[in-house]
Amino acid sequence: MALVVLAAAAGAPGVTATSVGVALLWPRDVLLVDGDRDPSQAVLAGFLQGADGRGRGLVELARAHREGRPLEQEVLHHTLELAGDQHRRRLFLPGFTHPGTARLFSRVWADLARSLQNLDTAGFDVVVDAGRIGAEGLPPELVSAADAVVVLTRSTLRSLAATRLYLPELAETTALSRGQLGLVLVGEGRPYGAREIAQQFRLPVWSVVEDDPAAAAVFSDGAAHPRRFGQSGYVRSLRQTAETLSGIVSRSRDLVTGAPR
Ligand SMILES: Nc1ncnc2c1ncn2[C@@H]1O[C@H](COP(=O)(O)OP(=O)(O)OP(=O)(O)O)[C@@H](O)[C@H]1O
Ligand SMILES: [Mg+2]
Structure with a gap:
């Protein structure tokens, strides 16, 4: 039941690279x-270097939904x-394959979101790269099921101005759910800092990801590791982000299930 949704307003601040990095550094099994x-096949063509999706992913899940097959039993078969990783299962569910296929998915989101929540019973947390928020907002069924909705933004005026446009509606949708909304800042201090951004938006800045184009290209494009990649400030900031987000969602899960903290 730990479902984290990452998205952004505009300007490609690094949602995909951050989602991939967070999933690779997540402290539990993760999907x-x-x-x-x-759709851009950003992970298949990027981090996975053109891997064959073998027909798996959201489009096939939409078919299963049409045929009345319970998605809960289907999801993991489509990954x-x-x-x-010797210690953790790290799986990937490919996305839409054609522009427009997402529209056909509007009736599937509720079932998918529930199935993703329930992957908890199989030991998985779920990280969703939801892309851009867009004119219609994120799918409300996905937002309502999320334990945490993360909006990524850079600290530039341009990125913050765009974020300001899309946040109010998202904040409203999230307020209707039990999930929480927060920011992750990519490249702090260019020029604005985390504290002033948090004050301006009246939202927590959960984490700060370092601005490092060469290191980020490993996760966004499957580029070769730059020197000392594993020890880089970028990877450290992503590990910290993964740990912070996993702490937030597990606390939210405990509150819902009443499990002791
Ligand atoms: N922390 C970072 N520091 C520097 N460059 C980054 C960082 N994160 C991502 N990038 C770079 O920015 C570009 C866009 O990244 P990415 O595809 O992850 O963004 P996105 O927000 O998913 O974009 P889109 O809206 O197209 O889906 C890529 O070249 C990527 O390597
Ligand atoms: Mg992306």
């Missing part, structure tokens, strides 16, 4: 979902391995 409604 990364490409839920971008403007690929995101990365080999």
